[in-house]
Amino acid sequence: MTPGPDEITPLYRAIKLVGALAIVIFVAGALEFLSYEPPGQATGTVARIQGVYAYDPDTQAVIGAPAEHFARGQPFAAVVDWASIPAGTEVAARWFDSFGEVVGQSGPGPVEQMSQAAVPVALPKGLKQNIPGTYLFVVERISRGQPVEVLARRLVEVERT
Amino acid sequence: MTRRRQSRYQLALLLAGVLFLVLVASSALDYLSLDRIPNRGALLGLPAVALVAGATWVGLRAFARNPADRRRHELWAGTLFALALLLWLLVLDVFVFTQEAGAEVAAISALACLPPTAFGLWVVLRLDREEKEPWRLVLVATAWGAIVATALVIWAEGLFQSLAVNALVPGPGLDATNAFSAGLFEELAKGVAVLLLYLVMRDQFHDVVDGIVYGAAVGLGFNFMETIGYMTYLDSLFGPNAAGFQWYHRQVLDLFFGHATYTALVGAGIGIARQLPARRQQVLAIACGWLGAIAAHFAWDAWLTFFPLGTGAITLVQVHLRVLAMNGPFTAVVLVLLLMGRRIEGRNLVKQLTLEAASGAGAVTPEEVPILASPGRRLQARLAAGPRGYFRLGRLQRAQIALAMQRWHREREELELPQESEQELRGQILALRSAGG
Numbered sequence: 001m002t003p004g005p006d007e008i009t010p011l012y013r014a015i016k017l018v019g020a021l022a023i024v025i026f027v028a029g030a031l032e033f034l035s036y037e038p039p040g041q042a043t044g045t046v047a048r049i050q051g052v053y054a055y056d057p058d059t060q061a062v063i064g065a066p067a068e069h070f071a072r073g074q075p076f077a078a079v080v081d082w083a084s085i086p087a088g089t090e091v092a093a094r095w096f097d098s099f100g101e102v103v104g105q106s107g108p109g110p111v112e113q114m115s116q117a118a119v120p121v122a123l124p125k126g127l128k129q130n131i132p133g134t135y136l137f138v139v140e141r142i143s144r145g146q147p148v149e150v151l152a153r154r155l156v157e158v159e160r161t
Numbered sequence: 162m163t164r165r166r167q168s169r170y171q172l173a174l175l176l177a178g179v180l181f182l183v184l185v186a187s188s189a190l191d192y193l194s195l196d197r198i199p200n201r202g203a204l205l206g207l208p209a210v211a212l213v214a215g216a217t218w219v220g221l222r223a224f225a226r227n228p229a230d231r232r233r234h235e236l237w238a239g240t241l242f243a244l245a246l247l248l249w250l251l252v253l254d255v256f257v258f259t260q261e262a263g264a265e266v267a268a269i270s271a272l273a274c275l276p277p278t279a280f281g282l283w284v285v286l287r288l289d290r291e292e293k294e295p296w297r298l299v300l301v302a303t304a305w306g307a308i309v310a311t312a313l314v315i316w317a318e319g320l321f322q323s324l325a326v327n328a329l330v331p332g333p334g335l336d337a338t339n340a341f342s343a344g345l346f347e348e349l350a351k352g353v354a355v356l357l358l359y360l361v362m363r364d365q366f367h368d369v370v371d372g373i374v375y376g377a378a379v380g381l382g383f384n385f386m387e388t389i390g391y392m393t394y395l396d397s398l399f400g401p402n403a404a405g406f407q408w409y410h411r412q413v414l415d416l417f418f419g420h421a422t423y424t425a426l427v428g429a430g431i432g433i434a435r436q437l438p439a440r441r442q443q444v445l446a447i448a449c450g451w452l453g454a455i456a457a458h459f460a461w462d463a464w465l466t467f468f469p470l471g472t473g474a475i476t477l478v479q480v481h482l483r484v485l486a487m488n489g490p491f492t493a494v495v496l497v498l499l500l501m502g503r504r505i506e507g508r509n510l511v512k513q514l515t516l517e518a519a520s521g522a523g524a525v526t527p528e529e530v531p532i533l534a535s536p537g538r539r540l541q542a543r544l545a546a547g548p549r550g551y552f553r554l555g556r557l558q559r560a561q562i563a564l565a566m567q568r569w570h571r572e573r574e575e576l577e578l579p580q581e582s583e584q585e586l587r588g589q590i591l592a593l594r595s596a597g598g
Contacts, residue, residue: 012446016446029340032337
């Protein structure tokens with residue numbers, strides 16, 4: 001009686017097919033990545049974020065000194081020095097919460113038209129307080145309607161209590 | 162010890178050493194990031210310390226014993242140390258995953274996750290109809306998924322995502338990168354358990370079916386701990402309804418589709434490698450299974466947003482369809498591999514039972530062959546034997562099937578057990594037969 005390695009061959013072929021399918025998925029993922037993170041887009045432009053401050057929604061003004069930690073009930077906003085960006089640049093500023101959702105935005109548009117220095121975080125629908133966790137603020141350069149370069153970024157923490 | 166076995170054990174030891182160092186680093190980071198140690202830490206931490214002390218004591222005693230006793234003591238010391246490590250990691254997991262909502266919510270979440278996970282394990286154990294894996298080993302695999310794998314990935318993913326968020330444009334590109342890190346780190350951390358079983362527990366790891374069973378068990382364990390983490394977090398943010406939905410999604414809808422499927426793919430690759438003759442083929446099979454798992458996990462995390470959910474009652478339908486559409490194909494692949502493996506097992510079971518019956522050794526009779534070859538007929542025979550005969554016949558059938566499977570694996574030169582073990586099995590079968598009258 002001879003051992004029959006052949007009976008395993010269909011399984012071996014099947015698992016190699018799984019490996020090939022995985023490579024197709026990775027290629028699709030890489031293409032997706034490259035389409036949203038296209039190479040050769042770095043201009044070296046740096047935007048200046050003056051800071052992240054407590055924010056009064058009634059007066060639409062920032063309060064006090066810049067901070068990196070906020071209580072859940074405290075509205076806050078980032079202040080951008082739009083003049084630090086070269087004229088003619090198309091830009092946008094966005095806030096992302098800890099789930100990666102956009103929770104505040106200014107733009108997109110040419111930097112000359114960005115009149116609002118403070119970009120506040122909006123409360124998520126149905127909530128009375130901000131979700132705790134790390135919030136990301138970015139000033140982005142836009143090309144063909146798509147963000148292609150981060151000109152400045154700032155992380156702040158919304159405390160749990 | 163053969164040279165091949167020795168090199169496998171050395172590789173396993175090396176892997177265990179690396180994992181231990183990673184876990185020590187993870188513990189240190191946990192310690193630095195946690196402000197205070199509540200009482201529940203002492204509750205699990207102190208037994209861990211006691212177990213380490215016990216392991217040291219038994220380990221020291223092993224030096225003074227004769228070779229037979231020494232091995233037993235070393236085994237005990239190793240077991241106690243492993244238990245201590247598991248308990249300690251459990252302490253860390255409890256902090257890291259449940260600190261959001263507190264111990265009460267965490268306990269309720271854990272209790273809610275136990276029945277579905279137990280059901281999942283029950284199903285997984287029954288996937289192998291002919292040669293069931295020892296439930297203790299399957300539980301070890303589950304514990305690895307729940308405790309060790311989660312502890313391994315938490316910092317790796319956190320650090321990777323922190324680097325990505327500081328380097329990339331937020332949006333789909335960053336999401337894809339984070340999805341890749343989740344797939345890579347989580348599948349590596351889970352799959353290494355199956356790889357260690359493959360390297361060390363050869364006598365309990367025979368083929369693709371075994372690999373799928375161990376892999377799915379690791380995945381169920383990981384899913385158990387991750388669900389508790391998500392439930393407590395969402396409860397602290399949005400209340401019990403959000404936690405309840407999370408429970409349904411992960412413990413009911415996704416129970417077999419998510420982590421269980423991904424790690425089963427790793428297990429399938431390793432299980433197929435177990436029966437391949439050439440080292441190159443073995444490495445390729447393991448790599449393909451692992452890549453499949455990482456890709457399946459990546460696809461779910463990265464492309465979930467391509468299936469946006471509506472509002473109202475339709476959302477419920479969409480949630481189910483989304484899981485079916487995105488994870489269903491990978492689960493189907495696992496099922497196909499499982500069925501292929503079971504067909505091969507079944508075919509060889511009949512062949513070896515027939516040969517054993519023809520040998521006239523008495524362990525299997527020609528009349529028993531068609532009964533033993535069919536799970537349904539085996540059950541019928543046990544039921545017909547009455548309440549007392551049910552278990553006795555069950556033991557006899559298991560031993561007969563184990564003998565046939567051992568013959569098959571020996572024929573394929575996959576066994577390291579000596580030829581005498583086959584004769585011992587025949588002896589056991591004859592003893593069981595005569596004990597039953």
